Amino acid sequence: MTQLDEHKKIRVGVLALQGAFSEHIILLNTLPQVSEAVAVRNAQEIAQVDALVIPGGESTTMALIAERSGFWPALQEFVQTRPTWGTCAGMILLSEAVTSGGTLKGDQKLLGGLGISIKRNAFGTQKESFEAGLHVEGLDNAERLFPGVFIRAPVIDEILKPEDVQVVAKLERDYGKTPKGTIVAVRRGHLLGSAFHPELTRDNRMHLFFVKMAQDWIASQSK
Numbered sequence: 638m639t640q641l642d643e644h645k646k647i648r649v650g651v652l653a654l655q656g657a658f659s660e661h662i663i664l665l666n667t668l669p670q671v672s673e674a675v676a677v678r679n680a681q682e683i684a685q686v687d688a689l690v691i692p693g694g695e696s697t698t699m700a701l702i703a704e705r706s707g708f709w710p711a712l713q714e715f716v717q718t719r720p721t722w723g724t725c726a727g728m729i730l731l732s733e734a735v736t737s738g739g740t741l742k743g744d745q746k747l748l749g750g751l752g753i754s755i756k757r758n759a760f761g762t763q764k765e766s767f768e769a770g771l772h773v774e775g776l777d778n779a780e781r782l783f784p785g786v787f788i789r790a791p792v793i794d795e796i797l798k799p800e801d802v803q804v805v806a807k808l809e810r811d812y813g814k815t816p817k818g819t820i821v822a823v824r825r826g827h828l829l830g831s832a833f834h835p836e837l838t839r840d841n842r843m844h845l846f847f848v849k850m851a852q853d854w855i856a857s858q859s860k
């Protein structure tokens with residue numbers, strides 16, 4: 638029996654308050670493990686998905702929209718137990734703290750859970766966007782580098798819960814002042830975070846990785 642036969646197809650939501658959500662929906666819909674990928678904007682919609690992607694964009698704006706629309710509590714509840722992947726701004730929202738690189742405004746909250754602290758805008762402005770080949774732990778054909786697209790990207794400053802945070806990708810060389818070895822993707826249980834934007838490439842291996850991780854997590858919870 639293959640992995641696909643063992644697991645039920647899953648319905649994946651993409652948080653669609655702001656940012657690069659349509660690109661995630663398009664890539665997720667290419668995967669046979671996904672029954673449907675849909676935009677999620679409120680508590681009713683999040684209740685109908687098995688897993689969630691929080692896209693890149695602007696973490697401050699996303700959090701403010703979620704708070705003002707009254708969606709924040711349902712979003713927070715979902716990420717506590719359900720498979721969620723944050724890319725770029727999404728990873729910032731899943732972190733415990735922003736330690737440098739532009740603090741959060743006012744009393745802006747984070748969802749937390751990933752057990753890391755973040756440095757925002759670690760590589761500088763939009764002009765300093767770049768693509769970096771990455772070895773991502775656990776991808777199909779892992780020897781083939783993954784095209785990491787970094788746009789005003791954060792990096793992981795510190796792992797706060799080393800006992801259960803797994804490093805998934807690191808920079809393979811220095812980029813400006815950011816040194817080789819800087820952590821750019823992590824997993825903690827049902828949560829995945831990546832500083833780069835896999836939805837802006839044609840490579841769907843990171844999406845497949847997340848979907849399989851979500852299926853395994855869901856299967857393990859129902860045992």
Ligand SMILES: NC(=O)CC[C@H](N)C(=O)O
Binds near residue numbers: 729758
């Ligand atoms: N591409 C991105 O998602 C950029 C993230 C943005 N710099 C933030 O702090 O939210």
